[in-house]
Amino acid sequence: MATKIVMEALSPTMEEGTVVKWHKSEGDTVKSGETLAEVETDKAIMELIARGDGVLRRIFTGEGIAVDVGSLIGVIGSADEDVSNIGPTPVGDSPATPSPTETPSAPSQTTGSDTAIDHPTVQPSDGRVKASPLARRLATERGLDLANVSGSGPGGRIVKRDVISAPVGVTGAMAAEYEDVPLSQIRKTIARRLVQSIGPIPHFFLTTEIDMVNVTEARASLNAMGDGQKISFNDIILKVVAETLIRHPDCNAWWQDDHIRYFRDAHISVAVAIDDGLITPVVRSANHKTLRQIGQEVRELASRAKDKRLRPDEYTGGTFSVSNLGMFGIDQFTGVINPPEAGLLAVGAIEDKAVALDGQLVIRPRMRVTMSCDHRVIDGAAGARFLQTAQHMLENPLAIVW
């Protein structure tokens, strides 16, 4: 039986995709799981995988052409099968392609049986992903695509242990452990009134100036150890933000419309500028990682981000963002929150300034940071406490391990 090849939603927000390159030509033999084509999504270049065995009989969408998610772009069938009734017909009465009625909320929903429900003809019946309900839920939480997990249960069923042992991203990310807290009435009222006032995300901003003398010394002595990778100020800021979030879990949260999701680990979205925009790869569970691990990971993610080679699970699932424009000499700025996260720290340049200290005028390296808060989740005092802890930690770097 023929298998239709459709443009799949390969990122959580993808609505259309462009075939960058077909890896197979018409007439080539293909196997289920093989790469058929490279597709540029709104975020990255992803591989489109064959969902059936046979011969690539027809290609409907040439390289460089953008089509909507769900569009038919090719057919796999047996060598002698009549596939002329599949695909665009000259009379123009082809059945409407199923349109993406909603944006999948997690990458794991882009394939597997969820897709099969929307597009019943996409997958052969034997291509169904068999997984326990628990395995499905865990995979969704981890941003894991069950199509890439092999099942150890009866008949190949994917069970809990298969999901737990499956690699998630290059870092072996931990589960997004969190607690959902229903909205109290006052929280609902705050949310409603503030959105009326200032747009979908009611931002407010808190700025403080941090003395960077001790961090500068600490960084210099770490780097003087001459042990490979140098630590940057940004690495230290990421670590400090992660540790501060663990101490202030009320800032480590997602706004979820009818509840707030509080996370137990700090997954830091790091804003990275790329040629035609920006993307926020995520350093997962940064609170559990060393400065050196964070540094290596950020550099690796940033370099692949510039090549558009990030996988969706590498740029989703963050719980708080850090945006640093210090390298451009920006003294201070306000960042725009990356929903559903509730907070962002905008980091300015470190500059020598004249400050009064103990009654003396002295020159000190100072850095201004501005926290953007979603007021539906973070109230002024909570944001201020967060910023105060971050400031203390940067002014006394040993507090990171306190």
Add this chain to the structure above:
Amino acid sequence: MHTVTYRDALNEALREEMERDKDVFLMGEEVGIYQGAYKVSRGLLDDFGPERVIDTPIAELGFTGIGVGAAMVGLRPIIEFMTWNFALLAIDQIVNSAAKMLSMSNGQFPIPIVFRGPGGAALQLAGQHSQAFESWYAHIPGLKVVAPATPADAKGLLKASIRDNNPVIVLEGEMLYNMKGEVPDGDHVVPIGKADVKRDGADVTIVCHSKTVIPALKAADKLALDKIEAEVIDLRTLRPLDLETLTQSVKKTNRCVIVEEGWPSCGIGAQVAFDIQSLAFDYLDAPIERVTSADVPMPYNKRLERAAKPNLERIVEAVRNVTYSAS
């Protein structure tokens, strides 16, 4: 705490409740002069007299109906069936009179009655006298059903049943009457509708009640040798079920095996499995398994009888299936 047999724990409950409330009385075959076919009512005739400990003819439908009538006029009868097999003759009074009277009299006649006796199989009593009727009674709106597994629960649940203003079915066990256990001193009442976690575990929930608690706990010990930690939940009350305790446990363990003495079709386990999949669907890592009696009339032959009943080996096998850990 004091240590008594299951039989004497029931006797304590009867005695204490009859002392506490003069409207409580006991009626059934051989409960008086013979002191009970299983000696549960030992000494009660001497202490409370023939008006409150009443020997009946072998006429279950008749004395059950008299009990329902007594409850309608304000007494609190305890009807003993020598075994629940004999209650088949009286089930019309239980189902059509006791269970429905409150509703069909528009609330005018509460029926505070207890029906009690041993249920399930004992040893070589053959097909007609080895039946577990849990699901029959748990099916009926208007009834509550309890099935204690230990002396402490036997006493506490019987006391709660006597004080309850609804008809309560108390399923005891012939093979449990001699079991000894600790019972708290004083007025020990176990609330109806609360399951009991008999053993903590993280890997699988074994749901059981009455006699099956014993093989379930033994199976858990055996599985622990292979690093499978089973949580054993004794339902204690079969109607209403303690869904909160069940759901909490399965959300933790992700797997469930239900053990019961009844037949498989429409059994207690069928209901529990439905409730768990409905309340904890996203937490299940395997289809729920059941261990029941074989789907046949109980054989008289000793070996066949043993093979027909739920046992330790079948529980262990079911747990291995749901934990995907073939031995």
